[in-house]
Amino acid sequence: MIEFLIYLLTIIGIWGLLSLSLNVQFGLAGLINLGHIVFFMVGGYASAILVMFHGWPMPLAWIAAMAISALVGVIMTIPTATLRQDYWAISSLAFAEIIRFVLKNTPIQGDYIGASFGIPDIPQPLGDMLSTHGFYLFFLVLTLVLLALTYAVVEWITRSPYGRVLKAIREDDHVALALGKNVRSVRMRAMAIGGAIGGLAGAMFAHYNAFIQPNYFLPLETFLIWAMLLLGGKGNHLGAIVGTVVIELLYNSTRFLKDFIDIDQGVLSSARMVVIGILIILVVLYMPNGLVPEKRRRYARE
Amino acid sequence: MDQVLINTLIRGGELSLLAIGVTMVYGTLRFPNFAHVEFATAGAYITLFFSAVFGLDLVLAGVIAIVLVALIGVASDVLVFRHLRLAHPVMPMIASFGLGIAIRETVRGSAGTSPFFLSQTLAERWHVFGATITDTQVLILLLALLAVIGFHLLLTRTQLGIAMRAVSDNADLSLASGIFSERIIRLVWLIGAAMAALGGILIGLETQLQPNMGIGLIIAMFAAALLGGIGNPYGAVLGAFVVAFAENVLLATNWAWLGTLVGMDVDYLMIPTGYKEAISFVVLILVLLVRPRGILGDPAR
Numbered sequence: 001m002i003e004f005l006i007y008l009l010t011i012i013g014i015w016g017l018l019s020l021s022l023n024v025q026f027g028l029a030g031l032i033n034l035g036h037i038v039f040f041m042v043g044g045y046a047s048a049i050l051v052m053f054h055g056w057p058m059p060l061a062w063i064a065a066m067a068i069s070a071l072v073g074v075i076m077t078i079p080t081a082t083l084r085q086d087y088w089a090i091s092s093l094a095f096a097e098i099i100r101f102v103l104k105n106t107p108i109q110g111d112y113i114g115a116s117f118g119i120p121d122i123p124q125p126l127g128d129m130l131s132t133h134g135f136y137l138f139f140l141v142l143t144l145v146l147l148a149l150t151y152a153v154v155e156w157i158t159r160s161p162y163g164r165v166l167k168a169i170r171e172d173d174h175v176a177l178a179l180g181k182n183v184r185s186v187r188m189r190a191m192a193i194g195g196a197i198g199g200l201a202g203a204m205f206a207h208y209n210a211f212i213q214p215n216y217f218l219p220l221e222t223f224l225i226w227a228m229l230l231l232g233g234k235g236n237h238l239g240a241i242v243g244t245v246v247i248e249l250l251y252n253s254t255r256f257l258k259d260f261i262d263i264d265q266g267v268l269s270s271a272r273m274v275v276i277g278i279l280i281i282l283v284v285l286y287m288p289n290g291l292v293p294e295k296r297r298r299y300a301r302e
Numbered sequence: 303m304d305q306v307l308i309n310t311l312i313r314g315g316e317l318s319l320l321a322i323g324v325t326m327v328y329g330t331l332r333f334p335n336f337a338h339v340e341f342a343t344a345g346a347y348i349t350l351f352f353s354a355v356f357g358l359d360l361v362l363a364g365v366i367a368i369v370l371v372a373l374i375g376v377a378s379d380v381l382v383f384r385h386l387r388l389a390h391p392v393m394p395m396i397a398s399f400g401l402g403i404a405i406r407e408t409v410r411g412s413a414g415t416s417p418f419f420l421s422q423t424l425a426e427r428w429h430v431f432g433a434t435i436t437d438t439q440v441l442i443l444l445l446a447l448l449a450v451i452g453f454h455l456l457l458t459r460t461q462l463g464i465a466m467r468a469v470s471d472n473a474d475l476s477l478a479s480g481i482f483s484e485r486i487i488r489l490v491w492l493i494g495a496a497m498a499a500l501g502g503i504l505i506g507l508e509t510q511l512q513p514n515m516g517i518g519l520i521i522a523m524f525a526a527a528l529l530g531g532i533g534n535p536y537g538a539v540l541g542a543f544v545v546a547f548a549e550n551v552l553l554a555t556n557w558a559w560l561g562t563l564v565g566m567d568v569d570y571l572m573i574p575t576g577y578k579e580a581i582s583f584v585v586l587i588l589v590l591l592v593r594p595r596g597i598l599g600d601p602a603r
Contacts, residue, residue, distance in 0.1 A: 032392050079587075082594045086391060090334060090524050091590055094583035097521060101580035219520070223399045230396060270411030273403055280400030284393045285385055 013143035019228045019240040021197035027235040029190035030170030032089040035096030039069040039198025041217040047203035062203045069199025073191035104214040118213025233290025304433035315446030317542035319501030321526035323494025329470035329533020333394040337402035339516035345499025346506035368499045375495025410513035417510040442504045525586035
């Protein structure tokens with residue numbers, strides 16, 4: 001039970017980073033990124049490849065993973081100038097899938113590493129020095145520390161003048177443009193920041209799970225992150241974390257429910273997803289601001 | 303090459319049936335409905351249910367499935383999307399993904415993940431100009447063609463169709479001209495879901511049924527709809543055939559001449575078949591970069 005709890009908290013920490021990074025892009029900048037999982041995927045692959053096949057030390061590889069994912073975010077902003085918001089949203093989904101297909105079809109070393117086989121035996125940080133139990137405990141602490149740091153950084157960004165420009169663009173980019181703000185560059189930086197955080201989460205997941213494969217990064221994952229953010233409350237970082245906790249609890253509920261309810265595992269796992277699907281609809285319909293709504297500053301009394 | 307053409311026609315026909323519905327809903331309500339592909343999955347599985355469990359004739363089972371899915375389409379609007387008309391466009395988009403998950407997982411939970419086949423009989427094969435076509439494929443082509451022609455007649459020859467096009471073009475203006483938009487919107491859902499169900503049944507007839515058959519089509523469908531310009535059903539059909547053509551022709555083409563151009567010494571250079579699903583995505587992004595409103599859409603601002 002304690003192992004499961006440690007696992008659950010670590011997963012919540014990693015996915016918490018993902019919802020924070022989506023919150024920077026959507027909650028603050030208003031960018032509807034439906035390919036958010038691409039940062040997670042690229043970060044994981046980049047770090048695993050650098051450590052395993054180029055002999056990079058792990059901390060350096062994680063930083064490189066963040067930089068590469070940030071670059072991916074910058075590339076994704078290129079069509080925002082010409083494309084309508086919703087067209088860009090669908091293209092971002094397509095973009096993430098293209099990257100996934102490239103990874104799915106590219107062998108990395110030999111015939112059985114890379115492509116659809118994924119990357120096995122990714123080294124775990126301090127993995128050979130600690131016992132299995134010790135490693136999971138260590139990784140949990142590492143995850144929570146990095147989550148807290150990231151939280152502090154995004155909170156600081158939100159309160160900074162840059163954060164206010166982001167929110168202004170989210171509300172109406174024409175106004176921000178008229179005030180002389182470089183909308184494109186501000187958006188690009190939001191995508192880069194979100195990309196870097198997502199890349200960090202991906203690198204952490206790759207080295208935690210010790211195995212990654214392209215099918216871990218399906219569009220469904222992106223929508224689960226969206227569900228976390230909308231359920232918790234978009235634009236509010238605390239909300240992003242709360243939403244992550246709720247969705248991850250639901251998502252992993254089958255693991256302990258199977259001891260109490262005697263039905264087929266497949267049916268139970270589908271039922272869990274149906275519940276999440278309906279929950280998403282209910283949140284959108286009845287709680288559009290989420291569990292922890294964003295505090296909006298009022299400039300005038302009504 | 304003839305085989306490539308036949309495959310393109312069949313894939314294009316199936317995609318058209320899906321893309322028409324999604325583009326009409328998109329044009330009318332201004333959001334991409336991610337649950338639309340699940341109407342196809344639901345249609346195929348309901349057909350399977352009535353034909354395998356109740357032993358009904360495949361045609362009768364198919365008709366029942368289309369009617370039921372059409373009702374599911376209307377119900378999803380009445381229960382969910384009607385309440386989101388004024389919300390930020392991302393809200394119905396996310397809700398539609400939730401609905402899609404709910405439908406897909408209901409199918410998976412009740413039917414399991416193992417694939418099913420709709421027709422058990424071995425298809426009869428005909429050889430035309432060196433290519434092979436099965437009787438199922440001919441049926442698929444005919445039904446897809448009939449559905450598209452029927453929809454065209456509806457749009458151009460009936461009062462209802464003209465109203466549908468008006469609402470899809472500009473909902474506020476058509477309301478001001480005395481068109482009762484809400485009723486038209488519900489009809490758009492009804493027809494769109496029914497066509498998607500037919501598409502799903504045809505795909506099931508040609509290949510097999512599995513819970514992910516819909517979600518696997520999502521980008522190809524949106525590529526078709528966006529290529530043709532949102533809200534334009536003819537564009538959607540055109541887009542569907544562009545996507546189908548790209549998927550089949552690019553894979554069947556020998557690119558060795560391109561290799562010689564860059565100095566490679568090869569006789570044979572093909573795109574690996576693993577990339578088939580990625581082609582529609584690449585086509586989508588390339589076209590949007592050049593024509594951000596689609597091939598038949600308004601020129602870029």
